Amino acid sequence: xxxxxxxxxxxxxxxxxxxxxxxxxxxxxxxxxxxxxxxxxxxxxxxxxxxxxxxxxxxxxxxxxxxxxxxxxxxxxxxxxxxxxxxxxxxxxxxxxxxxxxxxxxxxxxxxxxxxxxxxxxxxxxxxxxxxxxxxxxxxxxxxxxxxxxxxxxxxxxxxxxxxxxxxxxxxxxxxxxxxxxxxxxxxxxxxxxx
Numbered sequence: 001x002x003x004x005x006x007x008x009x010x011x012x013x014x015x016x017x018x019x020x021x022x023x024x025x026x027x028x029x030x031x032x033x034x035x036x037x038x039x040x041x042x043x044x045x046x047x048x049x050x051x052x053x054x055x056x057x058x059x060x061x062x063x064x065x066x067x068x069x070x071x072x073x074x075x076x077x078x079x080x081x082x083x084x085x086x087x088x089x090x091x092x093x094x095x096x097x098x099x100x101x102x103x104x105x106x107x108x109x110x111x112x113x114x115x116x117x118x119x120x121x122x123x124x125x126x127x128x129x130x131x132x133x134x135x136x137x138x139x140x141x142x143x144x145x146x147x148x149x150x151x152x153x154x155x156x157x158x159x160x161x162x163x164x165x166x167x168x169x170x171x172x173x174x175x176x177x178x179x180x181x182x183x184x185x186x187x188x189x190x191x192x193x194x195x
Contacts (some may be wrong), residue, residue: 017124030139030165031122033172038117041194046098049194053091054166054173061086061179061195077180086191087179094194101192108190111150115193118144121160135167136175147193155188157181161195 017023033052040049062077062085080088089097101109119141126138145157164176179195 014125017127022127023124026127026137027122027124029172030124030137031119033165034119034122034139034141034163037174038119042115042117044101044112046102046194050091050095050098052172052174053094054168054175055091057091057094057174058176059087059089059091059094059179060177061088061181064180064182064184080178086181086186097192098194106192108192113192114148116146120144125162130166137165137167139163139165143195145193145195147188153189157188157193157195159195 037049037052040046040052058080060080062080063083064077100106101112104110121140121142123140124137125140126136128136130136140160140162142160143158147153147155147157159179159181161180162176162178163174166173166175177195181195
């Protein structure tokens with residue numbers, strides 16, 4: 001196979017889940033969970049939002065690089081636990097970031113930002129039971145986040161997420177989130193929003 005053909009060959013997609021009643025009922029529940037999450041964050045109800053996170057949450061946003069044609073799969077994104085990233089956190093550190101904002105003395109969030117999140121293109125990629133017997137759903141979505149501070153500071157964050165959401169006795173919990181904002185240079189002054 002030539003170098004060009006190899007570089008442009010399509011990546012084999014995972015088999016698509018059957019679009020049956022189980023898929024659509026689960027998708028509806030997951031969409032509502034994601035929309036509720038966006039509302040909690042937009043309304044600055046961070047303590048309630050933290051209650052929707054699993055104790056073992058992994059929250060990761062890799063950095064993205066401009067790379068030579070054909071090297072995207074290997075080099076475009078930084079690797080979790082191996083390289084620098086925008087975020088590589090758990091529930092505890094997210095809680096500390098939320099607490100800091102709520103003190104009222106956070107330099108980048110005083111006055112507080114006005115934020116509006118939009119979530120779309122929700123698709124389920126896998127529905128399975130974990131080792132503990134809990135239902136877990138792998139879901140992809142796209143987001144658009146608008147942030148306004150003071151008078152003239154405006155930022156837009158656009159990207160996609162790969163989430164794993166777990167059904168527990170207390171309802172759905174976010175267990176894993178990988179966020180991709182499609183910027184190789186961060187255009188905002190800071191990253192105080194939650195994705």
